[in-house]
Amino acid sequence: MLGNFMYCNPTRLYFGEDALDNLGGELKKYGKKVLLAYGGGSIKKSGLYGQVTAILKESGKEVVELPGILPNPTSDKLYEGCKAARENDVDLILAVGGGSVCDWAKAVSVGAWCKEDPWEKYYLRMEEVDNRIIPVGCVLTMAGTGSEMNGGAVITNHQQKLKIGHVFGDNVFPRFAILNPRLTFTLPRYQMVAGFYDIMNHITEQYFSGTDDNTSDYVMEGLMKSLIHSSLIALQNPEDYEARSNIMWIAAWALNTFVAKGKATDWMVHMIGQSVGAYTDATHGMTLSAVSLPYYRYLLPYGLPKFWRFAVNVWGVDPEGGSDREIAALGLGRMEAWMKELGLVMSLRELGVTEEMLEGIAQGTFIMEGGYKVLSREEVLGILKASL
Known part of the structure; x- marks a missing residue:
């Protein structure tokens, strides 16, 4: 660290x-x-x-x-x-x-x-x-x-x-x-799964940064694996106490400042998603799910070793027989499949965003400097277009 x-x-x-x-x-x-x-x-x-x-x-x-x-x-x-x-x-x-x-x-x-x-x-x-x-x-x-x-x-x-x-x-x-x-049992399914992705993105915002051997990254991998496991159980049975208790505990540790220590953190998905929310008043977790994959696929070449590690350690991708970039891309593909299984919003259009809003959303996005690449306003706009 x-x-x-x-x-x-x-x-x-x-x-x-x-x-x-x-x-x-x-x-x-x-x-x-x-x-x-x-x-x-x-x-x-x-x-x-x-x-x-x-x-x-x-x-x-x-x-x-x-x-x-x-x-x-x-x-x-x-x-x-x-x-x-x-x-x-x-x-x-x-x-x-x-x-x-x-x-x-x-x-x-x-x-x-x-x-x-x-x-x-x-x-x-x-x-x-x-x-x-x-x-x-x-x-x-x-x-x-x-x-x-x-x-x-x-x-x-x-x-x-x-x-x-x-x-x-x-x-x-x-x-x-x-x-x-x-x-949490009475929460509507839409809000429940939006919360699941909010938790995941809190972790990935902190995980996709830095190149050192950081203990927090190992902790976050465990939190993500537990979240993935418990979220699929809760999806089938929202009143499974063990699954919902695990998720509630993960949520607290994902963003109580503990795993951020010793790290530079990203937060660009949140910045873009919050700007989307200012225009649409959409559910926070769904604004994040709509823009995450286009952002991470754009970021992947700049933080390739960490995306490779994410694929192998979190999603169980077999690292044999593929290039580092191919393995990393498979990890994001498995995350996409999980997101779709949960029923998350995968497109900004589902939230009511139109092409005419994109310029304003890009202008309202705060640019953070802790991730693998500091985005220009034009790059933010490109990610928004890819998220429609």
Whole structure:
């Protein structure tokens, strides 16, 4: 491993069927006022809302509810949350839902007491937090983003047609996260498999970088193999607890900063996919699946040894009898077959993207420098055209 780094993850994570039993104990650590945030109401149908509100009541909390945090949370919803948190002077934001609710909660946690426009300060200028931060806790209902154990918060500004993620420091990480795999069982199949690919792409974004013998690469290969195995089981039986628990655990470790240590990381698939999301509001994991293969096939010659290793160590391609490039291409072919078996979106047209949008999507794509090639704007446009 190369370079120097510091590793800290302050999130206390409770995992398993009885994980929610720990919520009351965590609530005791914070003041009386709690902002309860959730999405479109699925937690009421599942009964989770009733469980959580009962625990809040037993804990003597004054609850301010803010529902309606939908996938791809917006800057308008961020402002609404900041206003509610500030005016009620809340002591904790409790996010109950998927990664979007967790992302939104973290954005509100740094934005509520920001003296400037939080979108301008934290998303356009990418400044560090220099104001009061409201603690965040998460009760997770979807595996995919890893937002329950990191400092990332992605917000969409529809007026500016920008979707931007700010990865804040460990002072913004959720203080605690509750992960019960059974809470993911009611997720619609489309969202479930989108989450599976979000996990995979979090890993490949970090894996396809660097040329050193890095321990993190071996860890990531194991995570990917476990994900592939468990995803196919969950596809046939979404209520297979073992498969869903493995996937939930992989999601946390894919993006809690651990496997990125000692590595330069890529993130170009996310940058392109997020720009697509700004134009379409499409499900995040599906924007990634639509652009991944064209990007990786373009990148393959520049990082050939790692793509060869990916084919052999992750997908079990026999390295005998073919050139390195042929073996590497077979690995991407097997990933494509897996993606199709899951039912992922494989074309931007399926998400409503038209040729007329491509120039704007390319212009809205942030260019990262950690992968095997730094793309030009024209190359981004070419990958988008290949993704239609």
